Amino acid sequence: MDNIAGTKSSLSFVTNASVVGLVLLWLIPTIGLLVSSFRDREQISASGWWTSMFPVEQAFRVQPEPEGVTQDGIFYTFSGNLFTTGEGSLAGAGSVDGFGIASREPDGAAPGETIARYIINVREADGTVDDERIVVKFANGGAPVFPAEDDDGNAILAGTAVLDRSLSVAANGDFTWVQEGEISRAPSIYMTAETPPDFGMDNYTTIMQSDNMGRAFINTLTVTIPATIIPILIAAFAAYALAWMDFAGRGFLIAMVVGLLVVPLQLALVPLLTLHNQIGIGQSFLGIWLAHTGFGLPLAIYLLRNYMVGLPRDIIESAKVDGATDFQVFTKIVLPLSFPALASFAIFQFLWTWNDLLVAKVFLPSNSESWVMTVKIADDLLGSRGGDWGILAAAAFISIAVPLVVFFAMQKYLVRGLMAGSVK
Amino acid sequence: MSPILQGILTIFIGVGGCVGYFVASNWLLDKVIFPPKPGDRGRNVNRATLVRPWLFLFPAMFALGLYLVYPVIGSFIRSLYNRSGEDFIGLGNYTAMFAEEGFRTALLNNMLWVLFVPASATFFGLLVAQLTDKLRWGNIAKSIIFMPMAISFVGASLIWKFVYANDPSVGIINAVRDGFGLDPVDVLQIPFWNNFFIMFILVWIQTGFAMVILSAALRGIPEETVEAAIIDGANPFQVFFKIKIPQIMGTIVVVWTTITILTLKVFDIVYAMTGGNFDTEILPSYMMDYMFRDDGRATAVAFVIMIIVLPVMIWNIRQARKEMN
Numbered sequence: 001m002d003n004i005a006g007t008k009s010s011l012s013f014v015t016n017a018s019v020v021g022l023v024l025l026w027l028i029p030t031i032g033l034l035v036s037s038f039r040d041r042e043q044i045s046a047s048g049w050w051t052s053m054f055p056v057e058q059a060f061r062v063q064p065e066p067e068g069v070t071q072d073g074i075f076y077t078f079s080g081n082l083f084t085t086g087e088g089s090l091a092g093a094g095s096v097d098g099f100g101i102a103s104r105e106p107d108g109a110a111p112g113e114t115i116a117r118y119i120i121n122v123r124e125a126d127g128t129v130d131d132e133r134i135v136v137k138f139a140n141g142g143a144p145v146f147p148a149e150d151d152d153g154n155a156i157l158a159g160t161a162v163l164d165r166s167l168s169v170a171a172n173g174d175f176t177w178v179q180e181g182e183i184s185r186a187p188s189i190y191m192t193a194e195t196p197p198d199f200g201m202d203n204y205t206t207i208m209q210s211d212n213m214g215r216a217f218i219n220t221l222t223v224t225i226p227a228t229i230i231p232i233l234i235a236a237f238a239a240y241a242l243a244w245m246d247f248a249g250r251g252f253l254i255a256m257v258v259g260l261l262v263v264p265l266q267l268a269l270v271p272l273l274t275l276h277n278q279i280g281i282g283q284s285f286l287g288i289w290l291a292h293t294g295f296g297l298p299l300a301i302y303l304l305r306n307y308m309v310g311l312p313r314d315i316i317e318s319a320k321v322d323g324a325t326d327f328q329v330f331t332k333i334v335l336p337l338s339f340p341a342l343a344s345f346a347i348f349q350f351l352w353t354w355n356d357l358l359v360a361k362v363f364l365p366s367n368s369e370s371w372v373m374t375v376k377i378a379d380d381l382l383g384s385r386g387g388d389w390g391i392l393a394a395a396a397f398i399s400i401a402v403p404l405v406v407f408f409a410m411q412k413y414l415v416r417g418l419m420a421g422s423v424k
Numbered sequence: 425m426s427p428i429l430q431g432i433l434t435i436f437i438g439v440g441g442c443v444g445y446f447v448a449s450n451w452l453l454d455k456v457i458f459p460p461k462p463g464d465r466g467r468n469v470n471r472a473t474l475v476r477p478w479l480f481l482f483p484a485m486f487a488l489g490l491y492l493v494y495p496v497i498g499s500f501i502r503s504l505y506n507r508s509g510e511d512f513i514g515l516g517n518y519t520a521m522f523a524e525e526g527f528r529t530a531l532l533n534n535m536l537w538v539l540f541v542p543a544s545a546t547f548f549g550l551l552v553a554q555l556t557d558k559l560r561w562g563n564i565a566k567s568i569i570f571m572p573m574a575i576s577f578v579g580a581s582l583i584w585k586f587v588y589a590n591d592p593s594v595g596i597i598n599a600v601r602d603g604f605g606l607d608p609v610d611v612l613q614i615p616f617w618n619n620f621f622i623m624f625i626l627v628w629i630q631t632g633f634a635m636v637i638l639s640a641a642l643r644g645i646p647e648e649t650v651e652a653a654i655i656d657g658a659n660p661f662q663v664f665f666k667i668k669i670p671q672i673m674g675t676i677v678v679v680w681t682t683i684t685i686l687t688l689k690v691f692d693i694v695y696a697m698t699g700g701n702f703d704t705e706i707l708p709s710y711m712m713d714y715m716f717r718d719d720g721r722a723t724a725v726a727f728v729i730m731i732i733v734l735p736v737m738i739w740n741i742r743q744a745r746k747e748m749n
Contacts, residue, residue: 010616011660015555015559016559018555019552019555019556019559019562019565019720022548022552022555022565022569023565023568023569026568026571026572026628026631027568029583029584029586029587029596029628030571030572032586032587033582033583033586036586036594038509044593044594045591045593045594045628046593047593047598048592048593048594050596050599060621070726091666110433112637125636134451141646150509179731216426220429221431222430223427223431224435225431225435226431226435226438228434229438230435230438230440230442233438233439233442233443234442234483234484234487235484237446237481237484238480238481238483238484238485240480241476241477241480241481242481245473245476245477246477247463247474247477247478247481247487249670251534251745251748253481253485254744255744255745256488256740257488258740259737259740259741259745260488260492260493260687261732261740262685262736262737262740263492263495263496263733263737264688264726264729264730264732264733265710266497266687266689266726266729267495267496267713267723267724267726267727267729267730268491268492268495269715269722269726270494270495270498270499270715270719270722270723270726271494271495271498271499271723272491272495272503273579274498274502274719275490285434286430286434287428288573289434289438290487290491290591291491293487293491294487294488294490294491294492295491295492295494297484297487297488297491298488298492303482325450325454325472325473325476325619326473326476326477326480327446327450327476330480351573351574354576354580355575355577355578355690357576357577357578357692357695358691358692358708358712361712361713366521369642373576374576374578375693377578377579377582377696378578378692378696380697382696389589392582392585393582393586396578396579396582396583397579399576399579400539400550400574400575400576400579400661403574403575403576404571404574404575406574407573407574408567408571411567411570415636418633418636418637418641419636419637
C-alpha cells in the first residue's frame with residue numbers, strides 16, 4: 001500500500017524538483033567531460049562546453065601563402081580566403097567579425113572596409129621632415145583620409161602618403177592583400193571570427209595513436225581479467241568451507257576474514273614489494289595478479305560465504321545423506337546455485353582492479369610500456385598534457401567507458417552484492 | 425613474452441592449477457589416504473571429513489596470510505628501521521614523523537576527511553533513497569546517482585577538474601562567477617576550504633553506495649509502523665525522523681563505517697587534483713611521497729593508518745561474532 005503521507009501535490013512537486021536537482025548535480029560534470037572530449041582544444045579554451053553547440057568567436061592569426069600574385073607597377077597583389085588556408089582550427093567556414101594587420105588590434109577594421117599602412121612625411125617640432133608609418137582604414141573602394149597631425153602632434157604633410165600595404169576582407173573570409181615591393185613571405189593577417197562548433201574524434205585518435213593510450217588500455221585489460229577470475233576460484237572453495245563445513249576454528253577464521261576486510265592496502269605495499277623482489281618476481285604483471293588476488297580475497301570470501309549460508313539447507317543435507325562428499329556437494333550443487341554471488345563479486349573485483357591506481361603504481365614496472373590507464377592519466381597526461389583539456393577529457397572517457405558499460409549492464413548483480421550482509 | 429600472452433597463459437595456468445589442486449587433493453584424500461575400505465569405512469570417511477575443510481581453505485589461507493597478515497607484522501617491523509633498512513632506530517621514524525609539519529597537516533586533513541565524507545555521503549544517500557522511494561522515475565534517478573561508483577577515482581578527479589578549472593570558459597564554477605561579474609578563483613588553492621572541494625568528489629562517488637543500501641533498508645521497514653504513525657496524525661517529517669530512521673539505524677551505522685574505511689584508503693583523488701600541494705595532503709598520499717624513497721618512514725605512516733582503522737575493525741569483528749551465535 002502506498003505511503004499515504006506525501007501524496008499532497010505540493011510535497012510531491014518539491015520531491016520531484018529536489019531529485020531533479022540532485023540528479024543534475026550528479027550528471028552535469030560527467031556530461032561536461034563527454035562533450036569536451038569531442039571538441040577542439042582552442043574551442044574549449046574559448047567557450048564553455050555548455051555553449052558548445054553555438055558558434056564560437058575567436059581571434060586568429062592566418063598566414064596565407066602568396067599564390068597567384070599579380071604585379072601592378074610597384075604593387076604586388078594576391079587574394080584568397082582566410083578560412084580555407086588549411087591552418088589549425090579553421091575548418092573552412094565561418095564569418096569574420098573584424099580583422100587587422102597588427103596583432104595588438106586583430107579587429108581594427110570591419111568586413112567591407114580596407115585597412116592600410118601608409119608611409120607619410122611629417123614635419124617635426126624642430127622643423128625637420130621625417131617619414132613615418134600610419135595605419136588608416138576606409139570603406140572598400142574609397143580613399144584614405146589622413147588626420148592633420150600624427151600621434152606625437154607633428155603636422156602631416158599632405159600628398160606625401162605612399163601605400164605600404166593594405167588588406168581588405170569580406171565577411172565570408174575572402175581577402176585581398178596589396179603590398180609595395182615583392183611579397184617575399186606570407187603576410188600575417190589577424191582576425192576575429194565566429195567559427196562553427198567543431199566536434200570530432202581528433203582527440204581520441206591523437207590519444208590512441210601518439211599518446212599510446214591504446215597500449216595502456218590493453219595493459220589494463222591484461223591486469224584485470226586474471227585478477228578477477230583467480231580470486232573467485234580460491235574464494236569459492238574457502239567460502240563453502242566456512243559456510244557448510246564443520247570444523248574447529250571456523251568461527252575464528254570467519255572473524256579473521258571480517259577483520260582483514262578493513263586492513264588498509266598501504267600496509268601491505270612495502271613488505272610485499274620487498275618480498276616480490278626477493279623471490280625474483282619484482283615489479284611485473286605476475287606480481288600484480290598475485291597482489292590483487294590476495295587483496296581481493298577477504299571481500300570475495302565474505303560475499304560468497306554470506307550468500308552460501310543462505311542456500312536451502314535441505315538440498316545440501318539430503319545430498320550428504322545420499323553419500324556425496326563435500327567436494328561433490330560443492331561442485332554439483334552449491335557452486336551452480338551461487339552464480340548470482342559469483343557474478344556480483346566478479347563485477348566488484350573487475351571494477352576495482354580496472355580503476356585501481358595504487359596497486360598498479362607499486363607492483364607494475366614504472367616504464368611507460370607497462371602503464372595501465374589510471375597510471376597513465378595520473379602520472380603522464382595530467383603532467384605533460386595538463387593544459388590540453390580535450391585530450392584529458394578523451395583519455396578520461398576511454399578509461400571510464402568500459403566500467404560504465406559493465407555497470408549499466410550488470411547493475412542488478414552489483415546492487416545485490418552490495419546488499420549481501422549490509423542490511424541488518 | 426607479450427603481457428597479453430602472459431595474461432592468457434596465467435589464466436589457464438591459474439585456473440587450471442587451482443582446479444587441479446582442488447580436484448587432485450580431494451581425490452587423493454578420498455581414494456588414497458582415507459579410502460573407504462571395508463571395515464574402516466566409517467572411520468576413514470570421518471577422517472576425510474575432518475581434513476577436507478583444510479584442503480578447501482588452504483589456498484585462501486595461504487594467500488591471505490601472505491598478502492594481508494604478514495604485512496601487518498612486516499610493515500611494523502620495517503618501520504622500526506631506517507631508510508635503507510639496515511639500522512634499527514626503534515621509534516625514530518615515528519617521532520620524526522610527528523615532529524614534521526607535513527605529517528601533522530596530513531593527519532589533520534585526514535581527520536577532516538573522516539568526519540566530513542562518511543557523514544555527507546550517508547546523509548545524501550539517505551536523502552536520495554527517501555526522495556526517490558515512490559517516484560515513477562526513481563530507478564533511473566538512482567542509477568544516475570549510483571553511476572559514479574563505477575568510475576575510477578582518477579577519472580572522477582578529471583571530471584571535477586572541468587568543474588573547478590580556473591578558466592571561466594572551462595570550469596563551470598568560474599563561468600558562473602564570471603556571469604555575475606566576479607573574478608575567477610582557483611578553488612583548489614583556497615586555504616582550508618580546498619580540502620572540502622576535493623572531499624566533495626569522494627562524496628559524489630560514495631553517495632550512490634549509501635543510497636543503494638539505505639534504499640533497501642527503507643524498503644524493509646514494516647509498513648504497519650508507518651501507517652500507525654500516519655493514523656496517529658504524524659506529518660511526513662515526523663514519520664521520517666521518528667519512525668523510519670530509528671528502525672534502520674543499524675544499517676546507517678554499517679554504511680557509515682564502511683565509507684569511513686574507504687575514505688582512509690583513498691589517495692588517488694588528492695594525488696590527481698593537487699598532488700598534495702596547497703596543504704591538501706592526506707596520510708595515504710603522504711605515504712606515497714615516501715614510498716620509494718624512505719621505506720622505513722612509509723611503513724610507519726601505513727601503520728598509523730592501520731591504527732586509526734583499528735577501532736572499526738574490532739567493532740566489525742564483534743558484530744560478526746554476535747551474528748554467528
